[in-house]
Amino acid sequence: MKIATWNINGVKARIDNLLHWLGEASPDIACLQEIKSVDEQFPREAVEALGYHVETHGQKGFNGVALLSKLRFDEVNRGLPGDDGDEQARFIEGVFSTNRGALRVVSLYLPNGNPVDSEKFPYKLGWMKRLELWSAARLKLEEPLVLAGDYNVIPEPEDARHPEAWVGDALFRPESRQAFRRLKGLGLTDALRAVNGDDGVYTFWDYQGGAWQKNNGIRIDHLMLSPEAADHLVSVAVDKHTRAWEKPSDHVPVVLELDLEQS
């Protein structure tokens, strides 16, 4: 079972890249972020033609997440609980049937949080607290759970080519990193870190300043696994080559393989 996450930075601008990547990577479940589209305008027919079921949680202009799955959805839940006033589309959960029972997969787009002296930073930290509470409740189910997405958090200095340039940024502020550590402390495994160690693997390179050419990257796209999912961890790969494509997203896909089968 291959489960991937990719911030595609606009599904309408990226549809050719998305279809090409789905064809070559063939994930069983793909978690997309920043579709920047309302549900009605998501190019679902083109994706369905490749054998995927499509569930979206979109909004006009920005944010928006989606789940694409070769498996039938048993259940879909939109929105992160804990704040009825939160209108931003950043969270969608799908439930699937496997040979080991229910598998839960979340596509999440955590708030960026910049600038830190605006209301955006407390919104980010509040969102992370809600994610922690939600995760703690889900972990009690003792099921395979994959929390995949753009966390907008650089967990450690090793996750940036130039960590000194990120000091003070919402992605690297102590409060953001602490909240990420609290999430891990619940018992979640950072899959890419577990497989690769601290060896400078990145998932995002800014469009500006020749960041890609200089490998000035950061690792902010993460797949967090419950113990029941981590027990089945086979491999994690970063599809770095997509960053060199025409009209690339500034993020690249991360692909997780679990020793689970659909049923």
Add this chain to the structure above:
DNA sequence: ATGGTTGCTTTGCAA
């Protein structure tokens, strides 16, 4: 070096 790039809500905003 107060810049640089991309996508959408477009001549501003969010990333």
